[in-house]
Amino acid sequence: MRILYLYQYFVPVQGHGMTRAYEFARRLIAMGHDVKMVTSAGYLPEAYKSLTETTEIEISGIPCIVIPVPYSNYMSFPQRIRSFIRFALIASWRCMRHPADIVYASSAPLTIAIPAIAASRWQRIPFVFEVRDLWPELPIAIGALRNPLLKRAARALEWLAYHAARHVVALSPGQAEGVIKRGIDTNRVTVIPNSADVDLFDVPDGSGAPVREQLGLTPDQPLIVYTGTFGLMNNISYLVEIAVAMRSIAPDMRFLLIGAGGEFEKVMQTARDHGVLDDTVFIWEPRPKTEIPAILSAATVATSLFLPVKEMWNNSANKFFDALAAGRPIAINYCGWQAEILEATGAGIVIPDQDATQAAHDLAAFVHDAERVQAAREAARELAYSRFHRDTMTAQLEQLLRRVVTEGH
Known part of the structure; x- marks a missing residue:
């Protein structure tokens, strides 16, 4: 054709x-x-x-x-x-x-x-x-x-x-x-x-070591990663709010946000105002797709976020499927078909969309449950290969x- x-x-x-x-x-x-x-x-x-x-x-x-x-x-x-x-x-x-x-x-x-x-x-x-x-x-x-x-x-x-x-x-x-x-x-x-581009994202666990080293993390220190657009609908400032709340819940937790868009400077300023920028929150300019597998390999949990707008529930966010391909649990803050998949398979967690403190508690509980994280990784990879x-x-x-x-x- x-x-x-x-x-x-x-x-x-x-x-x-x-x-x-x-x-x-x-x-x-x-x-x-x-x-x-x-x-x-x-x-x-x-x-x-x-x-x-x-x-x-x-x-x-x-x-x-x-x-x-x-x-x-x-x-x-x-x-x-x-x-x-x-x-x-x-x-x-x-x-x-x-x-x-x-x-x-x-x-x-x-x-x-x-x-x-x-x-x-x-x-x-x-x-x-x-x-x-x-x-x-x-x-x-x-x-x-x-x-x-x-x-x-x-x-x-x-x-x-x-x-x-x-x-x-x-x-x-x-x-x-x-x-x-x-x-x-x-x-x-x-x-x-x-x-799920498994040929690209299914890399050895050690692939993320240089990223973790660059961030000054210990091998077991939890890292939450966002890679994608910093647009109005993506609500990345909410992830910064979660990071702020996380300081008193799980002070060892780190956040890496990577991307660009109309809200980039606002997100940077929000992190700066709360005193978490380059402390517990790191914000990087966009990276080529070829570098994202190593970044997700460094992650404990990947994320996909949107504004609390019901119309967003029907999205098919690429970052969701990249996380599956990388065998990484994913945290989302919206309902809909992706939430149903996570709840049915255990491949990730659905966090509140307007309560940063509760979201931080839920995320910390998930990350510090090693068996649950490992099961989520296996479920994510299974979804990548069998369904997507x-x-x-x-x-x-x-x-x-x-x-x-x-x-x-």
Whole structure:
């Protein structure tokens, strides 16, 4: 198949961020398919951000069309909207002219549906839409999208994207339910969650020793790790509040937060104000994905956090699956399908979302129960291999795309 793969935030393995598109693309290519990734330079390594015109180039083995539209989590919401629209318009023109058998477009942003629909209609080929988050539900829920006209426009685009797509891929059961509620037949929706890259993350325990040494930790000293975006929805300041409470509960506990985003300076300042920065809380700039396995190997517990907003329960956070692949227990502060998995398997712990002191008590009790931690590690690794292995997820996607193309003829 000739697959036109649209994802505005493409990240190769040497970058930092979600590598789902890269991992799927390289496996589809290995299966013999012709994949062309259409993306922006927003999350690419610095070497590609100097591009001044749309460029066809191979990045980490993936043939790409890179559109030089800037994007970052530091942008204001209006700046992001302008970036989304500009990318959508340029990508539409390029995608209409690039021959393919199928279009696979991954959101967010929701505007990625515009070039996908343009290419699908112009070339008369099917379009499959991947929903990573339910937009505009999330920005409306957290107050990021308030303008009534923009709300109506976003909801209209959402409806159009779902109904124009031959099939919709959702990353969680809750997201699938959200799509179905918007009038899409159940048979046209498939759940393919984020995946565990066990080939990358299943490393020897000693791999984390240099990280622990850099932090000045003893071999048995507990370390709580967060790796990911420091955005408004991620609520990383709450983890700092937990660390503050932890000083009087388990003074030996250390926290390592790694990432970037619009809330980075706020998180730093919060830690500084409470006197925990570079004492019990360490905050690092983003690291390439290739360095994250050693960092998670150093961790006692990994974390995934969000604001206390019910709409976030349907997320499919990449860091959750990275922790599973690394065989590390994960602590989350939200309900939903991931919480149900942790409660059913014992692969981690669900902590309160608005009570930092109680969360600290729960986390300390978990970490200091060696048998429970070991059982959680084994359960996490079992989940990674048996339910969320990237190869398994790619095989499901490949079969789906084949079926859609076949039915289209």
